[in-house]
Amino acid sequence: MMFGIDVRQKAWSAGLIVLFFVAWELFCLMTGMSDLVLPRPSQVFVTLVQRFPVLWPHIVQTLATTMFGFVLGVALGVALGAIIGVSKTAYDTCYPLLIGFSSIPKVAVVPIFVLWFGSGTVPAVLTALSICFFPIVVNIATGLATTEPELEDVLKALGASKLDILSNVGLPRTMPFFFASLKVAISYAFVGAVLSETVASNRGIGNVMMTASSNFNVPLVFAGLFVLAGLGVALYVVFSLIEGQVTGWATRKNDVIAT
Amino acid sequence: MRMQPYAQFDGQPVPEEPAATAIELSEASVTFGRGDRAVPALSKTTLKIADGEFVALVGPSGCGKSTILRLVSGLVQPTSGVVIVGGREVAARAMRVGMAFQNPTMLPWMTIERNIMLPLKIVEPFRSNFRRLRKTEFREKANALLEQVGLKGFGNRYPWQLSGGMLQRANLCRALIHQPRMLLLDEPFGALDQFTREELWAILQTLWMTHKPTVLLVTHDLREAGFLASRICVMSARPGRILDDSRVAFARPRTVAMTFEADFVALNQKLRAFIEDARSAAEQGTG
Numbered sequence: 001m002m003f004g005i006d007v008r009q010k011a012w013s014a015g016l017i018v019l020f021f022v023a024w025e026l027f028c029l030m031t032g033m034s035d036l037v038l039p040r041p042s043q044v045f046v047t048l049v050q051r052f053p054v055l056w057p058h059i060v061q062t063l064a065t066t067m068f069g070f071v072l073g074v075a076l077g078v079a080l081g082a083i084i085g086v087s088k089t090a091y092d093t094c095y096p097l098l099i100g101f102s103s104i105p106k107v108a109v110v111p112i113f114v115l116w117f118g119s120g121t122v123p124a125v126l127t128a129l130s131i132c133f134f135p136i137v138v139n140i141a142t143g144l145a146t147t148e149p150e151l152e153d154v155l156k157a158l159g160a161s162k163l164d165i166l167s168n169v170g171l172p173r174t175m176p177f178f179f180a181s182l183k184v185a186i187s188y189a190f191v192g193a194v195l196s197e198t199v200a201s202n203r204g205i206g207n208v209m210m211t212a213s214s215n216f217n218v219p220l221v222f223a224g225l226f227v228l229a230g231l232g233v234a235l236y237v238v239f240s241l242i243e244g245q246v247t248g249w250a251t252r253k254n255d256v257i258a259t
Numbered sequence: 260m261r262m263q264p265y266a267q268f269d270g271q272p273v274p275e276e277p278a279a280t281a282i283e284l285s286e287a288s289v290t291f292g293r294g295d296r297a298v299p300a301l302s303k304t305t306l307k308i309a310d311g312e313f314v315a316l317v318g319p320s321g322c323g324k325s326t327i328l329r330l331v332s333g334l335v336q337p338t339s340g341v342v343i344v345g346g347r348e349v350a351a352r353a354m355r356v357g358m359a360f361q362n363p364t365m366l367p368w369m370t371i372e373r374n375i376m377l378p379l380k381i382v383e384p385f386r387s388n389f390r391r392l393r394k395t396e397f398r399e400k401a402n403a404l405l406e407q408v409g410l411k412g413f414g415n416r417y418p419w420q421l422s423g424g425m426l427q428r429a430n431l432c433r434a435l436i437h438q439p440r441m442l443l444l445d446e447p448f449g450a451l452d453q454f455t456r457e458e459l460w461a462i463l464q465t466l467w468m469t470h471k472p473t474v475l476l477v478t479h480d481l482r483e484a485g486f487l488a489s490r491i492c493v494m495s496a497r498p499g500r501i502l503d504d505s506r507v508a509f510a511r512p513r514t515v516a517m518t519f520e521a522d523f524v525a526l527n528q529k530l531r532a533f534i535e536d537a538r539s540a541a542e543q544g545t546g
Binding site: 156 | 332333358362364366367368377380381382417419433
């Protein structure tokens, strides 16, 4: 009856999530909370539906900048991670620099991007990139550096080149690490894009929330938050599904052993 | 420490000059680390192995048996001395070598079939044709080998779906698929149960008798050495060197039943005596 237990567990989780919003709703109603402080979920939902035609282009903008920054971040992250994971010198040189860079609050970097490229889409893409590439670098580098020497020996004994070993052993072995980092990176990319939109843009969800909060339209601010959360969850799910397809070999709890 | 080079168990002397030399170690030694932390793994060792010989290396654990194998495969460079494999210094590394370790080391993201075809993807002349032939000729090759070791129909399984014995069979297939002239086996059956092990001995013997590659087998199991090898080298404790080097002349194909006959048991006991000596000498040395 594995299936039954699985469904019941899923139902439980869904129920608890719904319960969270119900509790929030009841809390606001019972304490008579002003919607200027904390709007009820139902209010947020109504605002979201009513203002959707206005919100839509901003959603597209944020999604586009996020994805663009994310894709660039992944490309950069994989390249850097591969170099760092393979070469000891690159590891010693780049790691301190990377940790230093990732420790800088990105709010402090946005004005520099604006200075260089003007406000709008470009700094949003760059901020998304600069915030999301770090977990990818770390994971790719870790995956490569922890590859079992025995697996590499198999190829080395055949006279394989470093590139052969990287493409046949290193990179495939790193895939589970890579996908784990993608799921973190996509959330980070959203944070980066919205951050930049909030500071220096006239488009995007970040900008909508900024404008709404200066007009004390708190339900709209929360609507923006819900949209971001929804997008984040959706993309997370997409990557989880791809991950299951590509790296099924690494997560095989339920597979049956051959007889 | 007792030194008895070229002792004979069966009356046949080791030939002074074999026809063609496949592997030659001259005064090769290996030390890991440097300075105070240097660990000598192999003392100056001289060893000549002729083309088509089946040589077993036995000795107490940690005596440098595997180091010799790694020297020959080019995974380790000699600290001093020279290692010549197939007429070239190993540094050049252009030999067709097949290698199998104690762990089957199948890549978990590939099916067994693709794992076995891996050498074809790396080694010339197969490499240039890999894209063209991997779905046809190479695949048939892999499946033919799988059938020989009794794994017919398991090619499209993943490594985790197979038992340890099955993986080790697949491991043998991978070591053989590129028709290497030389096979380096590092305790390939060490982690298996007795029955599977004996079954695989027979398979390996058949494979050797048909293809006649040069084989260098590292093992702890004296019966295994006696069953498979045409020549057995006994090594001393760390840092290792070769104490004894002798031929095994039992007729082939050998059977498991033969390993219980008087001659065979006598050979085993001789080998045991050498290893016991080496171990106690090592203990006196350190204690």
